[in-house]
Amino acid sequence: MNWVLLLSLAAAYLALDIPAASPSIDSNVKKEVIIQMFQWDWDSIGEECAEFIGPAGYGFVQVNPPSEHVQGSQWWTDYQPVSYKIASKHGNRDQFKRMVEKCHTAGVKVITDTLFNHMSAMQGPATGTAGSTFSKYDYPGLYSYKDFHHNCGTPNNDILNFNNRNQLQNCELLGLADLDTKSDVVRARLVEYAKDLKSLGVDGFRIDAAKHIPADELEAILSKVPGFRSPSLYITQEVFGGTQPGEEVRATEYLGNGDVHVFEYANEIKAAFLSGNIASLKDLDSRGWIPSASANVFVVNHDKERLDESLNAHSPSNTYTLGHVFSLAYPYGHISVLSSYESGIDNHDVGPPNGGWLCQHRWTAIAGMTRFRNAVRDTKLENWQSPQGDRIAFSRGNAGFVAINNSDSPWISTLLTGLPKGWYCDVVSGGSSGRSHGRSEGGKGGGCTGRT
Secondary structure, three states: OEEEEEEOOEEEEEEOOOOOOOOOOOOOOOOOOEEEEOOOOHHHHHHHHHHHHHHHOOOEEEEOOOEEEEOOOOHHHHHOEEEEEEEEOOEEHHHHHHHHHHHHHOOOEEEEEEEOOEOOOOOOOEEEOOOOEEEOOEEOOOEOHHHEOOOOOOHHHEOOOOOOHHHHHHOEHHHOOEEOOOOHHHHHHHHHHHHHHHHOOOOEEEEEOHHHOOHHHHHHHHOOOOOOOOOOOEEEEOOOOOOOOOOOOOHHHHHHHOEEEOHHHHHHHHHHHHHOOHHHHHHHHHOOOOOHHHEEEEOOOHHHHHHOOOOOOOOHHHHHHHHHHHHHHOOOOEEEEEEOEOOOOOOOOOOOOOOOEOOHHHOHHHHHHHHHHHHHOOOOEEEEEEEEOOEEEEEEOOOEEEEEEOOOOOEEEEEEOOOOOOOEEEOOOOOEOOOOOOOOOOOOOOOEOOOO
C-alpha cells in the first residue's frame, strides 16, 4: 500500500489490532528491549516495573551492581566492590529481592551489572556501604594480596596500551585491583556471588569490563552458573572495540559466553544523525561487527554519555529521539535503552538525581517504539526508501512501517509501506491504550493516542 505522508520528525505505524505487550494482555509476546535504569534504587525500580516498564512492553530491566561498594555519592562508587553482600547505596538484600519479585510480576526480567574483573582502587583502610572494612588488596574473608594481578610490566601496574592483550588483561584498569581470574579461589567466590544473585531471581548479567578478563577464564566462571547458555540466563559482555586491525583482544572471542556490546554502533548512529546522512545506515548490519544474534547495541550507555561519544538527551534537533526510533525499528542486535539523569555529560562524576531524572524510558517515542519492536520481531527490513540523505523510510515485513525525517523542513512524499489496507496507529506520536484495539472503517473505537 502507498501512503502520502507529511512528516516533520518521525512516524512508526502498527496495526490498531495489535495489543500492547503487557503480560496481562498477551504473555506470549517476546519482549527483548532492555531498559538500563541507571542509578535508580531498588524500591523505585520495583514500583516502576509495575506502573510503567511492564505495561510498556520492556523485556528486561538492567540495574546497577547490587554488591557492597566503596562509600560516596558519585555514580562510579557502585563499580568498586568491597564484598559480595547485597547491600549497596541503592538498597539492601530484602529490597533487592522485592524489586525482582515486583518486576517478575509485571512480566519484566532483571539483569544486574556484574563485576568479575576487579575490586576497589581505594588504598584504605576504609569501610564499605555495608560496614565491611577493606584496603585495596585485602578484603577480609574474601580476597588477599595473592588473589590479584601484580607486576604486569608497566609503571604502577597501569594499562598504557589498550591494544595489548597482556596489559588489558593483567594490568589495572583505572587503578582498580585486578582479580586473578585464573585462581580457583577467585573463581569460586565469583561463582558463589552469581549463584546468590540467581537465588534472588536475577535473570541475567551484564559483565562489566569483560574485555579485561580472558574469554576462556570468564567462560570457566559462567559455566558453573545454573542456566548458562540457556534461554533462562541472559549474558551480555562489555567488550569495547575488538573489531579493528591491531587490537589483540577480539570481540569474537567472547561470543561463546553470550551477547557482546557493540560500541561502534553508538558511534555510527551519532555520526549519521549529526551529519545528516542517515541514509548511510541502510547496511548497518553488515559492517563486520558482531553478528546480529549476539550483538547488544545502544544509542548511548552510561559510559558513552559521560564521554560525550554518542548522542545524548541534549543532542540538537531531536537527533537523540530519532536515533532511538531508528534503532528500535532496525533489525540488528538486542537493544538497550538508557534511562538516566541530568548533568552526567557536564559533570563526569556526579551522582543522581542532580538536575533531575530524565526518565527516557517514559518518553512517548521510545516507549512506543519498544512496542513496535515487539510487534515486528522476526520480520525482515523491506521497502527501504531514501530520496535524500536525511530522510529514510522502510517497512518490517507487513507488520510495521517507519519513516524518519532528519531535516529541518517537512517531508511530503508518497511512500511504499508494505502494509495491507487497514487502520494504523503512529506509536511515535502516541500509541495504543492497550484497551480498545480495533478501529472500524467508520472510525469508531480504537485506543490510539497518536496519529492514525
